[in-house]
Amino acid sequence: MTLPAFVFVTIILLRFFSQFNIKTLKAFQDFYPDDLSHCYGCGRNNTHGHHLKSYWDGDHTFARFTPEPWHIAIPGFVYGGLIASLIDCHGIGSAAAAVYRAENRKMDSQPPVRFVTASLKVDFLAPTPAGETLELNGEIVEIGVKKVIVDISVSAAGIKCAQGRVIAVKIPEDMLPKRLG
Amino acid sequence: MTLPAFVFVTIILLRFFSQFNIKTLKAFQDFYPDDLSHCYGCGRNNTHGHHLKSYWDGDHTFARFTPEPWHIAIPGFVYGGLIASLIDCHGIGSAAAAVYRAENRKMDSQPPVRFVTASLKVDFLAPTPAGETLELNGEIVEIGVKKVIVDISVSAAGIKCAQGRVIAVKIPEDMLPKRLG
Numbered sequence: 001m002t003l004p005a006f007v008f009v010t011i012i013l014l015r016f017f018s019q020f021n022i023k024t025l026k027a028f029q030d031f032y033p034d035d036l037s038h039c040y041g042c043g044r045n046n047t048h049g050h051h052l053k054s055y056w057d058g059d060h061t062f063a064r065f066t067p068e069p070w071h072i073a074i075p076g077f078v079y080g081g082l083i084a085s086l087i088d089c090h091g092i093g094s095a096a097a098a099v100y101r102a103e104n105r106k107m108d109s110q111p112p113v114r115f116v117t118a119s120l121k122v123d124f125l126a127p128t129p130a131g132e133t134l135e136l137n138g139e140i141v142e143i144g145v146k147k148v149i150v151d152i153s154v155s156a157a158g159i160k161c162a163q164g165r166v167i168a169v170k171i172p173e174d175m176l177p178k179r180l181g
Numbered sequence: 182m183t184l185p186a187f188v189f190v191t192i193i194l195l196r197f198f199s200q201f202n203i204k205t206l207k208a209f210q211d212f213y214p215d216d217l218s219h220c221y222g223c224g225r226n227n228t229h230g231h232h233l234k235s236y237w238d239g240d241h242t243f244a245r246f247t248p249e250p251w252h253i254a255i256p257g258f259v260y261g262g263l264i265a266s267l268i269d270c271h272g273i274g275s276a277a278a279a280v281y282r283a284e285n286r287k288m289d290s291q292p293p294v295r296f297v298t299a300s301l302k303v304d305f306l307a308p309t310p311a312g313e314t315l316e317l318n319g320e321i322v323e324i325g326v327k328k329v330i331v332d333i334s335v336s337a338a339g340i341k342c343a344q345g346r347v348i349a350v351k352i353p354e355d356m357l358p359k360r361l362g
Contacts, residue, residue: 035255035256036255038253038254038255038256039253039254039255039260040251040252040253040254040260040262040263041260041262046251046253047251048249048251049251068229070221070227070228070229070230071221072219072220072221072227073219073220073221073222073297074216074217074219074220074352074356074357074358075216075219075358076356076358077356079220079221079222079266080269080297080298080301081221081222081262081265081266081267081269081270082221082266084262084265084266084269084301084303085260085262085263085265085266086262088261088262088265089262116254116261116305116308117261117305118304118305119302119303119304119305120261120265120301120302120303120305121300121301121302121303122265122300122301122302123299123300124297124298124299124300124301127297127353127355127356171255172308174308175255175257175258175308176255177255177256
């Protein structure tokens with residue numbers, strides 16, 4: 001095989017396999033303990049839920065979600081409550097991942113790090129068109145002893161539609177399932 | 182019938198019928214035009230949605246919602262994204278109702294008043310127990326030319342679990358269905 005042909009084939013193969021990349025990586029939420037994985041927004045054990053999956057992308061975090069046709073505010077536009085929910089879950093997942101990374105720990109190491117939302121703020125910047133995959137991009141703003149702040153933007157079709165901030169706090173002991181409490 | 186007997190029977194009858202009161206009143210959302218009633222959170226024409234209903238209670242607004250068993254963050258506690266969604270819809274409905282009332286107009290008068298969310302903020306004050314009916318109480322903070330601000334508390338089993346603020350703005354022309362645009 002000539003060098004140009006080799007480069008061409010390599011590029012084609014990389015492009016082909018890159019589409020599966022997101023499917024083979026483990027998401028932050030895949031590391032949550034089984035009995036803390038029932039969240040309606042992102043828990044793998046909630047059969048009715050959204051199953052949001054969050055990942056690292058360099059120093060940022062990202063997630064993608066395609067709303068169902070009924071997730072609308074008015075015909076043609078995505079429901080803001082759904083966007084708020086996705087920001088919430090992506091923020092909480094990003095907060096946990098940021099702590100593991102800051103402590104130089106693997107996400108399956110013990111004890112598990114799990115957050116809940118103390119505060120959620122969303123500014124809706126532009127109407128979010130229905131029928132598009134939403135892209136969530138998270139930035140770790142602050143890692144404190146008790147709380148983590150994550151800023152999250154939501155884009156659809158390349159347009160930034162919402163900007164959110166999640167203040168995440170470590171899960172209180174009395175919210176933990178008995179096995180872990 | 183003696184007076185004490187009359188008073189007794191009247192009290193019993195009032196108590197009996199008061200439980201149906203919320204069912205016979207029309208909610209704010211019942212006045213939304215048909216083609217603006219598809220909201221996943223509160224639209225009567227969204228077959229998959231939550232169908233939140235908001236009402237006046239003196240100068241305040243209220244709504245009740247019983248989460249489904251799968252609307253959880255972790256077992257035993259309600260999903261914060263749902264709470265944010267309910268605050269959003271109750272705030273938007275309350276904003277519209279407040280404008281009709283401020284303009285001394287009936288809610289079925291023309292033109293329809295309809296808002297969208299510019300900003301949503303929720304502080305989660307206490308874990309929200311699952312299995313309880315949530316009570317939303319709205320306070321109209323400000324009615325401006327273009328925006329209305331509504332503060333909303335969410336209680337479960339008598340405990341205030343969340344405090345939210347919705348900044349609602351009049352729906353942009355380009356979001357209106359063609360018929361109304």
